[in-house]
Every structure is written in structure tokens, then in C-alpha cells.
Amino acid sequence: MAHRRDLRMQLAGIMLLPAALVLSANAQQQNMQSMTGMAMQTNQSAPPSAPGPQMMKMPGMQMPMNHNQHEHGMESMSGMQMSGDDRGMKDDMQDLPTGPALKLEELEQMALTRNPTLSQANAEVRAAEGTKQQSGLYPNPTVGYYGDEIRGGSFRSGKEGAFLSQTIVLGGKLGAARQTAEQQRLQAVINVEAQRYRVLSGVRSLYYEVLAAQRLVQIRRQLLSLANDAVDTSHQLGNVGEADQPDILQSEVEAEQAGLALASAKQDHLSLWQMLAATVGNPDLPLGRVEGDLEVVPQLDQQEWLAKTLNESPQIKYAQQDVDRSKAELGEAKKAPVPDIQISANLSQDNEPLEPLNTRTGIVGGAQVGVQLPIFNRNQGNVEKAKADLERSQAEVQRIQLDLRRQASALFRDYATARMTADRYHDSMLPRAQKAYELYKASYQNMAAAYPQVLIAQRTLFQLQVDYIHALETVWISALQIQGYGLSEGLAAPASPR
Known part of the structure; x- marks a missing residue:
């Protein structure tokens, strides 16, 4: 085991060093042999082992990951502390929250229940x-007091009623x-539909x-782990x-860059x-994770979705409904000059005396x-408006x-x-x-290449x-905006048809 540990330390010593500062392939092989001899003197029973990061299966590709590289501990020649990779594994628990992950359907339901803009709509x-x-509603009638010639004349006559x-x-x-x-009410109903699209599109995006972001945290963690090693x-x-010393300083700088990333x-x-x-209307939602597959992207046809947008978009529906409202307002303005009939009736006590009986009327x-x-005024101004x-x-x-x-x-x-970029990465660039x-690693294990090439x-x-x-991420954001008819911003106030 001493031979294996010493060999790994010697091989990983030039990780993350620029090509201009690393040893040549031949010098690297000589150093390896020298270190192998030192390790053999320490423990003759240790079998030789070629280093190399293990592979963790990732969606659509394989990624190098050396989280088991120090399975038995990585100690210095004078007994050093915990390795950078072990530190990385400890810190990794703090990268993303633990516990159940939220599904998209749960977030959508939460938004439909709690987002205040839907209540406004x-x-x-x-x-x-x-x-x-x-x-x-019909106009209310008017009722009141009626009086004429109240207590007038020599006989204090008059009418009251x-x-x-x-x-x-x-x-x-x-x-x-x-x-x-x-x-106007139908426009408000369309506004509810439009706001629902805005909220759901915003939540999905x-x-x-x-x-x-979760995936990026995991990848950045692995990069930092390599830099710490x-x-x-x-x-x-x-x-x-x-x-x-320059090699050491350069490795420290690259580790700092990985930490910042x-x-x-x-x-x-x-x-x-x-x-x-x-x-979603829940600002106190504890920091957590979401569950889903980033790589199952929607397949959209431009002509199909363009026709669907022009026919079914809430914005188009609202504008067409606004035309109907304007027509109704024009009809109402044209009817306004028609005069209403004003009817008034009164009933009163007439105190005028009648001759010759001298009685009240x-x-x-x-x-x-x-x-x-x-x-x-024929409402002509409002008609033109x-x-x-x-x-x-x-x-x-x-x-x-x-x-x-x-x-x-x-x-x-x-x-x-x-989508073209993602497909090219998945189908061509990442496999290559x-x-x-893998070829560099194999050549290095056969002492035919320097480890910086592997790195x-x-x-x-x-x-x-x-x-x-x-x-x-860009594929999903663009696709969701297309499916949401360009409506987003789930906290934007809904339009008011009033």
C-alpha cells in the first residue's frame, strides 16, 4: 500500500499545472521509476498500481470522478492531514440541501393556489x-314634497302634497x-387565462x-475536488x-479559481x-432541490406553434375581445342621443275656498x-371617440x-x-x-504520455x-416561452380591462 500511495502522490503532483511548467513525458517516466524504487524499498510486497480517476456514469456521457481515489487515505511522506478530495467529499454535503426533492407538479399547484396575481385577475x-x-339596472324613481301658493291669498289657501x-x-x-x-367581463375572463399562462410559464422556467443550477453545483464540486488533490x-x-515553488503556486491559484466557481x-x-x-407565492419555502430530467427536452415545430400561437394566444383573444368591446361602446354611444321620457305626477291638498259654500277645494x-x-348635444363627440x-x-x-x-x-x-448545440455536445463533442x-489515461498508464495531458x-x-x-437550460427556457405564448413573469400584475 505504501508503494501505491507514493506512486499516486508522485503522479498527481503535476495536476492542474500548465503544460509550459510540467515535466516532459520522459522525465515523468524517470521520476515514476525513481519513486517506484523508493516505494519498493519501503514495502516490497505492494503491487504496482497505475493511477487514474474513476468514472461515474452521467446522463449521456461519462465523467471523470475520483471520489474513491483515496479510499484508504492519502498520507504525506511525513504523515500529512486529510487530502483535498476527502475535504471535497465532506464539503459536498453542504452543496445542495438534503431531503425530498420537489416535483414540477407540486410547484405548479402551489403557485395556482398561492400566487397573488391570480387572485387579482x-x-x-x-x-x-x-x-x-x-x-x-333601471333608474330609481324620485319622490318628494310638492307645494304651490302655500298659505297664499286672503284666505291663506295653497296646495301641499x-x-x-x-x-x-x-x-x-x-x-x-x-x-x-x-x-368587458369577457376580457377579464381572458385575463385570468393569460395570467395563468404567465404564472405557470414563470414557475416552469x-x-x-x-x-x-443543481447540476452545475455538482460539476463545480468535482472540479474543486480535483484542484484540491x-x-x-x-x-x-x-x-x-x-x-x-511556481508549480505549487499555480496549483493553488487553480484551486482558488475552482473554489470561486x-x-x-x-x-x-x-x-x-x-x-x-x-x-409560487411561498417566500418562506425552505431551500431544497427539485426533481426532474433536464435532458428530455420538448420537440417543437415552428410552423405548428406559430399557427397555434396566432389562434390560441390569450393576447390575441384579448385584443379581439377588445374589438368587440369597442363595437359595443360605439353602439352605446349612438343610442345615447335617443331622449328618455320624464314622467312626474303629484297629489296635493288644495285649500282654495269654493263659493258660495266657502269650503276647501x-x-x-x-x-x-x-x-x-x-x-x-347629440353625443357626437363620444360617437367619434x-x-x-x-x-x-x-x-x-x-x-x-x-x-x-x-x-x-x-x-x-x-x-x-x-437544441442544435446540446445535440452536438451530446452526440459528438462529449463522446470525443x-x-x-480515456486514450490519454491509457497512454499515461503505459508511460507513453505525461499526466498533464490527462489532466x-x-x-x-x-x-x-x-x-x-x-x-x-437555454433549450428549456426558449421552449417554455414558446409554449406559454411569450407570457412570463409570474409576478407581473394582470392587466385591467377597466
Whole structure:
């Protein structure tokens, strides 16, 4: 075992060192033989063992992972402390929260229940229903006191009593008002549908961003683990004169860079989780993980989804409903000049004395009927305004259709590019990088290549995996925006049709 440990320390001593600073392949082989001789003197029974990181199966590829590399401990020649990889395994427990992972369906249900914007949208529907109800109500009658020539004349006569007046609405104005209010209510209903798309699209996008962030934390952890190994073994070899001070410093710098990358990945995960918690309406949701498969991306056809967007998008429906509302308002404006009938009736006690009996006249009644003549005010200004609003709403339908085409084109560009990139990584670049790493490792084990070449291939494999995850994330975000008809921002206030 002493031979195996010493050989691993000597082989890993140049991890993460730039090619310009590492030993040549021949010098590396000589050092290996020298160290092998030292180890053989220490423990002649130890079998030779070639180092090399173990492989952990990852979706769509294999990734180098040396978490068992120090299974029996990695000790220095003078008895050193815990290795960088062992530290990495301990810290790894702090990278992502433990416990059950949340599924997308759970987050969606939470958002539909707790997101306040959906309550706002539903409140707009109830408000519109109240407006419709109010628009159809008939005007209230007016009742009051009536008096004429009160205590007038030499006999203190006069009339006193009560009156009742009522407006009779003509021209179908109440029906026109109800129709306008109904179109406004339908717009509010469409707003609920649009807000639901916004909320679900926002939750789904953040869900896949968190899922990608989880994967990145794991990969950054593995990179840091490799960097820590290089620092430890560089110090060990520096103690026996097998590594120079610049080599040690360079390994420490690369370990610091790997640590910063991991810290940044953790912060991204935390930030995205908090955004997700806010969007589902539960800001106190404990930091956790999500469960899902980032690589099962949706397959979308551009022409199919463009036609579906132009026919079913809540934005199109809302704009078309706005046209109907504008038409109703124009009809209501045209009916407004039709005069209503004003009816008034009164009943009073007439105290005028009658000759020759000198008695009071008694109870008398009266009535009035009138209409307002539409001579000067024929509501012509409001009619012109309603016509202009109708033209505006009709043009708005065309504008939204064109804008949705523009958005769909940009979204499908991002989707197609990201999907092509992800496919290229998965089908070509990652397998080739994996194969290159395996060939370098085999050559190194046969003492035909320097270990820095193995390390470079290994780091390339990790970086490609990082880029692959970013490409998958972009595919999902673009696809979800397409499926959500371009609606996102789950906490944006819903539009008000009032």
C-alpha cells in the first residue's frame, strides 16, 4: 500500500499545472521509476498500481470522478492531514440541501393556489360582473314634497302634497350598456387565462433553471475536488524536491479559481430558488432541490406553434375581445342621443275656498311628461371617440399578431440554436472528449504520455459538461416561452380591462 500511495502522490503532483511548467513525458517516466524504487524499498510486497480517476456514469456521457481515489487515505511522506478530495467529499454535503426533492407538479399547484396575481385577475372578473349588473339596472324613481301658493291669498289657501317622478329609458340604452359591460367581463375572463399562462410559464422556467443550477453545483464540486488533490500532492512532492515553488503556486491559484466557481454556482442556485419560492407565492419555502430530467427536452415545430400561437394566444383573444368591446361602446354611444321620457305626477291638498259654500277645494292631482330634445348635444363627440377606439383596437389585433410572429421567430431561433448545440455536445463533442481522456489515461498508464495531458483532457471534459448544461437550460427556457405564448413573469400584475 505504501508503494501505491507514493506512486499516486508522485503522479498527481503535476495536476492542474500548465503544460509550459510540467515535466516532459520522459522525465515523468524517470521520476515514476525513481519513486517506484523508493516505494519498493519501503514495502516490497505492494503491487504496482497505475493511477487514474474513476468514472461515474452521467446522463449521456461519462465523467471523470475520483471520489474513491483515496479510499484508504492519502498520507504525506511525513504523515500529512486529510487530502483535498476527502475535504471535497465532506464539503459536498453542504452543496445542495438534503431531503425530498420537489416535483414540477407540486410547484405548479402551489403557485395556482398561492400566487397573488391570480387572485387579482379573478377579482377583476368579479368587478366586471358587478359592472354588468349595475349597467342593466333601471333608474330609481324620485319622490318628494310638492307645494304651490302655500298659505297664499286672503284666505291663506295653497296646495301641499307629494310628487313622484320616473325616467323611462328608451332607445335600448340599457341593453347597449349591458352589452358593453359583458364584453368587458369577457376580457377579464381572458385575463385570468393569460395570467395563468404567465404564472405557470414563470414557475416552469425557474424550475428548470434551478434544475440546471443543481447540476452545475455538482460539476463545480468535482472540479474543486480535483484542484484540491493537485494542491495537496504538489505540496507533498515539493517536500521531496519533485515539484518547484511556481508549480505549487499555480496549483493553488487553480484551486482558488475552482473554489470561486463553486461558490458562484451555489449562489446562483440559492438566488434561483428564492425567485422560484416568490413566484409560487411561498417566500418562506425552505431551500431544497427539485426533481426532474433536464435532458428530455420538448420537440417543437415552428410552423405548428406559430399557427397555434396566432389562434390560441390569450393576447390575441384579448385584443379581439377588445374589438368587440369597442363595437359595443360605439353602439352605446349612438343610442345615447335617443331622449328618455320624464314622467312626474303629484297629489296635493288644495285649500282654495269654493263659493258660495266657502269650503276647501280638497285633494287635487297633476302630471307632467317631457323629453329632452337632442338639438345641440347629440353625443357626437363620444360617437367619434368610440369610432377612433374601434379603429385602434382593430389595428391592435394586427400589431399583436405581427409582434407575436416576431417574438416567435426570436424564440425559435434561440430554441433551435440551443437544441442544435446540446445535440452536438451530446452526440459528438462529449463522446470525443471522453474518448480522448480515456486514450490519454491509457497512454499515461503505459508511460507513453505525461499526466498533464490527462489532466487537460479531464478538465476539457468537465467544461464541456458545464456548457452542455447551459445549452439544455437555454433549450428549456426558449421552449417554455414558446409554449406559454411569450407570457412570463409570474409576478407581473394582470392587466385591467377597466
